[in-house]
Amino acid sequence: MKIILKYILTNLKERKLRTAVMFLSILLSSMLLFVSFSIGASYESAQQKMARGMAGSAVFSVKAADRAIGTNELPLLSSVEAGVGVLKGTALYHENGYYETIDLVAADLTELEKINPPHLANGGKITDFTGCQVILPDRFTLKYGINKGDTIHLQIHDATVPFQVAEIANYDTVFLRHTRGATALLPLSTLAPLLDQTDGYSEILIKPAAGADTAVLKNELAAALPSPAYVVSEVVNEAQIAADARQKSMPFFLISFFSMTMSVFIIYSSYKVITLDRLPVIGTFRSIGAEKKTVTRIFLLESLLYGSAGGLLGIPSGIVVLKLILHGMGQSLSHGIEIPAVISPLSAALSFTMAVTAAFFSSWIPIRHAGRMPVKDIVLGIPEEPHTSTRFVTSVCVIVFLISVILPRLVSGPMLYLAGGFSLLGMIASAVLLVPILTSLCSAALTPIYRSLLGNEGWLAARNMRGNKNTAQNITLLFISISAVIAITVVGDFVTTYVSDVFNGAELDGFADGHMEQEFVDRVKDMDGMEQVLPLYVYKNQITADGLPLSRMEATDRLDWYGPMLALHYTDKDMEASAISAFASGRAVILSTDCMKRIGASIGDSLSLSDGSVQQDYLLVGSFKSRATDVEAVIPAACAVSDFGAVSYGFLAYTAADPDAIMVQLRSLFGETSNWSRTVEEFNTDALSTVGTFLKPMRTMTWFILLLAAVGVVNNLLISHIQKRRSTAMYKSVGLSNRQMALVTVIEGFSSGLISAVLAVFISYMEIQTIFLVAGPKIQIVPELDAFTFLTSGILGIAVTLLGSIVPIIKCRKMKLVEEIKFE
Numbered sequence: 001m002k003i004i005l006k007y008i009l010t011n012l013k014e015r016k017l018r019t020a021v022m023f024l025s026i027l028l029s030s031m032l033l034f035v036s037f038s039i040g041a042s043y044e045s046a047q048q049k050m051a052r053g054m055a056g057s058a059v060f061s062v063k064a065a066d067r068a069i070g071t072n073e074l075p076l077l078s079s080v081e082a083g084v085g086v087l088k089g090t091a092l093y094h095e096n097g098y099y100e101t102i103d104l105v106a107a108d109l110t111e112l113e114k115i116n117p118p119h120l121a122n123g124g125k126i127t128d129f130t131g132c133q134v135i136l137p138d139r140f141t142l143k144y145g146i147n148k149g150d151t152i153h154l155q156i157h158d159a160t161v162p163f164q165v166a167e168i169a170n171y172d173t174v175f176l177r178h179t180r181g182a183t184a185l186l187p188l189s190t191l192a193p194l195l196d197q198t199d200g201y202s203e204i205l206i207k208p209a210a211g212a213d214t215a216v217l218k219n220e221l222a223a224a225l226p227s228p229a230y231v232v233s234e235v236v237n238e239a240q241i242a243a244d245a246r247q248k249s250m251p252f253f254l255i256s257f258f259s260m261t262m263s264v265f266i267i268y269s270s271y272k273v274i275t276l277d278r279l280p281v282i283g284t285f286r287s288i289g290a291e292k293k294t295v296t297r298i299f300l301l302e303s304l305l306y307g308s309a310g311g312l313l314g315i316p317s318g319i320v321v322l323k324l325i326l327h328g329m330g331q332s333l334s335h336g337i338e339i340p341a342v343i344s345p346l347s348a349a350l351s352f353t354m355a356v357t358a359a360f361f362s363s364w365i366p367i368r369h370a371g372r373m374p375v376k377d378i379v380l381g382i383p384e385e386p387h388t389s390t391r392f393v394t395s396v397c398v399i400v401f402l403i404s405v406i407l408p409r410l411v412s413g414p415m416l417y418l419a420g421g422f423s424l425l426g427m428i429a430s431a432v433l434l435v436p437i438l439t440s441l442c443s444a445a446l447t448p449i450y451r452s453l454l455g456n457e458g459w460l461a462a463r464n465m466r467g468n469k470n471t472a473q474n475i476t477l478l479f480i481s482i483s484a485v486i487a488i489t490v491v492g493d494f495v496t497t498y499v500s501d502v503f504n505g506a507e508l509d510g511f512a513d514g515h516m517e518q519e520f521v522d523r524v525k526d527m528d529g530m531e532q533v534l535p536l537y538v539y540k541n542q543i544t545a546d547g548l549p550l551s552r553m554e555a556t557d558r559l560d561w562y563g564p565m566l567a568l569h570y571t572d573k574d575m576e577a578s579a580i581s582a583f584a585s586g587r588a589v590i591l592s593t594d595c596m597k598r599i600g601a602s603i604g605d606s607l608s609l610s611d612g613s614v615q616q617d618y619l620l621v622g623s624f625k626s627r628a629t630d631v632e633a634v635i636p637a638a639c640a641v642s643d644f645g646a647v648s649y650g651f652l653a654y655t656a657a658d659p660d661a662i663m664v665q666l667r668s669l670f671g672e673t674s675n676w677s678r679t680v681e682e683f684n685t686d687a688l689s690t691v692g693t694f695l696k697p698m699r700t701m702t703w704f705i706l707l708l709a710a711v712g713v714v715n716n717l718l719i720s721h722i723q724k725r726r727s728t729a730m731y732k733s734v735g736l737s738n739r740q741m742a743l744v745t746v747i748e749g750f751s752s753g754l755i756s757a758v759l760a761v762f763i764s765y766m767e768i769q770t771i772f773l774v775a776g777p778k779i780q781i782v783p784e785l786d787a788f789t790f791l792t793s794g795i796l797g798i799a800v801t802l803l804g805s806i807v808p809i810i811k812c813r814k815m816k817l818v819e820e821i822k823f824e
Helices: 002-014 016-055 109-115 138-144 188-194 214-224 238-277 279-287 292-333 345-371 375-380 390-410 415-465 469-500 518-525 559-565 575-585 593-599 637-644 659-670 680-733 738-774 787-804 806-813 817-822
Strands: 060-064 080-095 098-107 133-137 151-156 159-169 182-185 203-208 230-234 510-516 530-539 543-545 548-550 553-556 588-592 606-610 615-625 633-636 649-656 675-679
Touching (some): 016 345, 060 214, 080 109, 098 109, 098 151, 133 138, 203 214, 279 292, 292 345, 415 469, 415 738, 510 659, 518 659, 559 575, 575 588, 588 593, 593 615, 738 787
Parallel strands (some): 133 159, 588 615
Antiparallel strands (some): 060 203, 080 203, 133 182, 510 675, 543 606, 606 615
8 A cells, every 4th residue: 555655645745737637636626615505504694694684593583462461471591691772762853854763772781782782883882871861883983973972863653752862783683674674772771761661671592501402492482471461483484584694695606617617627537638648557566466446546545545635625725715605795795794614524524525526527537437447458458448429429419408497487386496507507517418519510610710820830739629629628617617706796796686676667766655635646747857747645554455465565656657657567468558558447456466376366356355445346457477576456546535434545656767865855755754765776876885795705716717727728728738748759750840839839729719609608508597497487588698798707708718828838848849749
């Protein structure tokens, strides 16, 4: 064993560049895989922290059904470490036409420390916190220019109350939230009389004892505090948080998939040439009695050494990259939000295992083939490989590609995801198999063109590409990396737009959510620059459809404006016209597709709508999907007035030449009336600032894909140089200069990059169609395919090949002709 290890280490030492290339490919893929696993867990941890907000380390919330609750009502359980009473209220803050909803919280600060201690911006402790004082988060104070010691006015129960800013806190712990608005901490003795609630708390937050079973604890609490008198609930929905984190981390797994695929190609192609290079050694081993499996084990042990070393070093490298990414995200999110780097042993183990497995299996095929060759072929240096008919390969590729394109369009439901996975793999596999044939065809087509434009050097470069497996592998590696960059960029842009821009496709420029009379709406319509005003009657959990509650129903007298302004996507293209006609003629209703499924209704059915006192039958004339509104049902405004007594509007959307100017006037018109008004641009900017920060690292990591591609390109060019070194030496011996040889290499590299770019653009376009067909949103939004993205990615792929060509050019300049010509 000692001799074998010495032999392996000697080989690694003698082939320093090849060793570095293979090691780097495994290290990068292992690092990217580790970051992909860990960043999902980190996102989940950060979202849990944001969702918990006030609750901190508490897991359960206990409330009384119709009154305040006292801590003395909690049962004495050994599995409870702390039960903290929290008083909650709401207020409205008004500044320069902006209205901000403020959640007021108060608790015994000593008890609050047990579950969620506030962190002051100056690092100090909260002292002398009494009277009309308030502690605000720095995100809120920076937004409105508020400093410590300033006086602010909050509207509580229609009364304006002045508060002195006692301290400014980090946007963390108590103040952290995942919804709009801000949280303010008040003294308990101050908030209780303001809310007229001096006999208890709004809720009690329960922190389990260390090692306690939360499921058992919930059952114990529910048994001691039975419903309906009490409500015991979990603070956050862990399953939803995990699902949201997976949505954000999915692009990173896409990066890992492509990087691991490229690593497999790099190692496979490297071991093909390694085994060919060592045929004399293999022949010697076999001639002196070494068994086939012994030779195979020696080379597999070397591949395991690559995988183990790359995997082990990839994990600490991944930890460094992960912390840099999350630190940068924390800086972008700012104001105290810290995204922890969650590093689990499982992520490290999976990354290491994948690195070793990829190195082992990608090297196993060429090693096994060389190990099983007859001794006579090894001694003569005849590495015969089975030949497959070009017509057969082409037919298989075309069939697999067509099936991959068609299959996702033929299935639905859960099978759609399986079909989508097969489709992506099938497209890549068919393209990979077709690359050698395409390379030879392109070589034949380029030979006369290059000869006429570039002379003999161009002719030689085109001729060298024909049947060259290393060139084909180069093209394969490049097209995978370029298509990966394109797909990841397009998917990332879409995810950013989809998550942050809920009004994508909607024509409205701004909106107002609040109480509005007809006189108010008339004044809005008369504003200079106003184009369209769409007031809506709103019913929240007030109407039932066939006995089932509707979370939100709206009524409009302009359904023809309603659809475009709120981006309604009707189930059928002709449904909108028939719905508009039905709204003008009588009692009609359109439902969201999710609501229609929940109710079990179909188009043409009669639905019984009721507000508890009045019941009327409405004809279901349409169904729709929309991200711009969460409405479940829409009826004519006239019917809302006659049937359900609608008087005032609850929502208003508008289009205008200058939306910002209209918004200033709109906020002024509201005066002290509670409202939430935003232009679409303001809304999108707020959402994009957070979502864009979460997805920014994904764009950074696409550069690792190109780096990995560069490593593979250098590796393949070196392999090509090794295999052609004797013929290259012959050319140089008859007069081919270093400049001409460099030109030939550059032309080959450019041609490979160009073929890769064209193939990558086509494959990535088809991949994107499948991705959005299978894993797209519930409503059908067509992603924007920017030609600049495709063009830039293609140029980067060509640049990677040209830069990689430098290495074989340098090797060629240092070539010793006599030794290479004598080499056999």
